[in-house]
Amino acid sequence: MVERIGVIGAGYVGLTSAACFTHLGHDVVCVDSDQSKVDELNRGEVAIAEPGLAELVRDGLICGRLLFSTKTDGLAAVDVVLLCLPTPQGEGGDADVRALEEVVTGLPGLLTPGCVVVTKSTVPVGTGNRLPELLGDADLPVVGNPEFLREGHAVEDFLRPERIVLGSRDEDRPAAERVAALYRGIDAPVWFTDPASAELAKYASNAFLAMKLSYVNTLAELCEHHGADIRAVGRLIGLDSRIGPAFLRPGPGWGGSCLPKDTAALVRTAERAGVDFGMLRDVLKANARHQSAVVRKIRLAITGATDGSLTGTRIGLLGLAFKAGTGDLRDSPALAIAGELARSGAILTGYDPGVASAAPDIVQVVDDPYLVAKDAEALVVLTEWPEFRELDWARLAAATDQAIVVDTRNLLDPAAVGEAGFTVIGLGTAAQGPGGAR
Numbered sequence: 001m002v003e004r005i006g007v008i009g010a011g012y013v014g015l016t017s018a019a020c021f022t023h024l025g026h027d028v029v030c031v032d033s034d035q036s037k038v039d040e041l042n043r044g045e046v047a048i049a050e051p052g053l054a055e056l057v058r059d060g061l062i063c064g065r066l067l068f069s070t071k072t073d074g075l076a077a078v079d080v081v082l083l084c085l086p087t088p089q090g091e092g093g094d095a096d097v098r099a100l101e102e103v104v105t106g107l108p109g110l111l112t113p114g115c116v117v118v119t120k121s122t123v124p125v126g127t128g129n130r131l132p133e134l135l136g137d138a139d140l141p142v143v144g145n146p147e148f149l150r151e152g153h154a155v156e157d158f159l160r161p162e163r164i165v166l167g168s169r170d171e172d173r174p175a176a177e178r179v180a181a182l183y184r185g186i187d188a189p190v191w192f193t194d195p196a197s198a199e200l201a202k203y204a205s206n207a208f209l210a211m212k213l214s215y216v217n218t219l220a221e222l223c224e225h226h227g228a229d230i231r232a233v234g235r236l237i238g239l240d241s242r243i244g245p246a247f248l249r250p251g252p253g254w255g256g257s258c259l260p261k262d263t264a265a266l267v268r269t270a271e272r273a274g275v276d277f278g279m280l281r282d283v284l285k286a287n288a289r290h291q292s293a294v295v296r297k298i299r300l301a302i303t304g305a306t307d308g309s310l311t312g313t314r315i316g317l318l319g320l321a322f323k324a325g326t327g328d329l330r331d332s333p334a335l336a337i338a339g340e341l342a343r344s345g346a347i348l349t350g351y352d353p354g355v356a357s358a359a360p361d362i363v364q365v366v367d368d369p370y371l372v373a374k375d376a377e378a379l380v381v382l383t384e385w386p387e388f389r390e391l392d393w394a395r396l397a398a399a400t401d402q403a404i405v406v407d408t409r410n411l412l413d414p415a416a417v418g419e420a421g422f423t424v425i426g427l428g429t430a431a432q433g434p435g436g437a438r
């Protein structure tokens with residue numbers, strides 16, 4: 001059945017949901033409070049770099065089944081409304097749900113009775129029971145439908161999810177089935193559960209991924225100590241199907257708009273429940289500690305000492321976004337490391353194919369990767385853009401002062417880049433000298 005869907009919030013999750021549900025045949029009105037964003041979207045301009053998203057938005061606009069507005073009047077005609085509002089990290093690590101709750105409080109005056117209210121935002125355990133209280137006696141059933149898409153793969157993940165999760169109270173089960181029907185045409189297991197289980201599954205999933213990454217990043221440090229190679233260790237443990245090969249690549253720390261805030265929020269949820277989830281506190285601490293270890297490694301590479309002075313030292317950064325395939329800088333470990341280097345007096349130039357400007361007081365962003373090498377004492381690869389592998393490393397070497405590259409993603413081919421004249425220092429691997437010498 002074709003449904004009329006309202007989406008509130010046109011960010012990564014809201015815009016992707018709006019465009020994909022239009023693609024699946026529904027009529028969608030997407031409301032956002034940001035007038036300039038709405039104007040851009042109505043012109044078919046999509047500011048976020050998500051493969052396939054701009055095309056779906058334009059298709060929806062052309063066929064007239066996708067509308068964007070700052071006004072909420074259009075919501076009176078919808079059968080289902082998806083809440084895709086931010087739930088950023090708030091005080092003490094808790095999710096800040098104020099924006100979401102404010103919108104929910106206003107819904108009885110906007111929606112037609114019977115309309116299903118769906119939380120797609122990541123919301124703390126208990127929200128599914130709290131929202132009906134905020135909605136009062138309005139006939140507005142509530143369903144939790146957490147979103148698991150990754151940035152850079154938003155459309156692909158939305159249209160080919162590994163699971164669709166629907167959490168509702170027993171009395172709202174028919175509403176949950178109605179939400180499940182919106183996804184018709186998508187081949188994925190659909191799970192009906194209670195609100196708390198749906199909410200917890202979302203947090204538990206992100207925190208588990210964070211745990212895997214803190215584990216592998218700390219292992220990389222151990223590998224260096226013992227002369228082992230994290231690439232081999234990661235591959236070998238990943239062959240165990242109980243562990244799996246994904247999320248075992250070490251890096252400069254893990255970040256982004258979700259993993260850090262959701263892990264912190266789950267720690268708070270556990271504290272409030274009187275459950276000691278110290279393991280997760282350590283996952284967060286290990287990430288901060290690892291970022292400082294990466295900074296010490298960069299200092300050592302440049303000055304010969306882990307506490308050597310970086311005052312006035314030029315360092316070129318390759319990558320600023322929190323991962324490849326996105327221009328998103330939210331909670332980017334690259335920027336955290338840049339911040340530590342800048343505070344130590346380093347002069348930073350950065351290039352990222354997805355980023356045009358960033359933290360101007362910390363790093364000067366340039367639009368040509370070869371410019372970051374100019375007179376640099378070292379280059380540091382912070383984001384795993386595949387195109388960095390294809391750079392002319394001999395040209396980069398010629399532009400630098402010292403041909404040293406610290407590859408925090410183990411992205412480069414050490415033999416080829418060493419051949420081009422660089423000393424290549426990976427993470428959890430042996431350094432490779434220029435000309436291929438170890």
Ligand SMILES: NC(=O)c1ccc[n+]([C@@H]2O[C@H](COP(=O)([O-])OP(=O)(O)OC[C@H]3O[C@@H](n4cnc5c(N)ncnc54)[C@H](O)[C@@H]3O)[C@@H](O)[C@H]2O)c1
Nearest residue numbers: 009010011012013032033034084085086087121122147151
């Ligand atoms: N980004 C992701 O990859 C991802 C994936 C899964 C889940 N989530 C969760 O989804 C939620 C949204 O995340 P996002 O990354 O899409 O956020 P975002 O910051 O990209 O987008 C949020 C949008 O909401 C709009 N907005 C804010 N307040 C509003 C209001 N009162 N009325 C109307 N519009 C308003 C903003 O202008 C913005 O366009 C969060 O809870 C997040 O944890 C995000």
Ligand SMILES: O=c1ccn([C@@H]2O[C@H](COP(=O)(O)OP(=O)(O)O[C@H]3O[C@H](CO)[C@@H](O)[C@H](O)[C@H]3O)[C@@H](O)[C@H]2O)c(=O)[nH]1
Nearest residue numbers: 147148149150151247248249251254255256258259322323
């Ligand atoms: O082997 C790996 C894999 C990832 N990362 C890092 O981990 C962070 C998070 O990556 P990713 O999970 O791909 O980012 P997001 O797009 O934020 O997606 C996460 O957060 C979303 C928001 O909740 C969820 O929907 C997704 O399922 C979840 O993967 C980034 O800094 C990556 O560089 C590594 O360092 N090594």
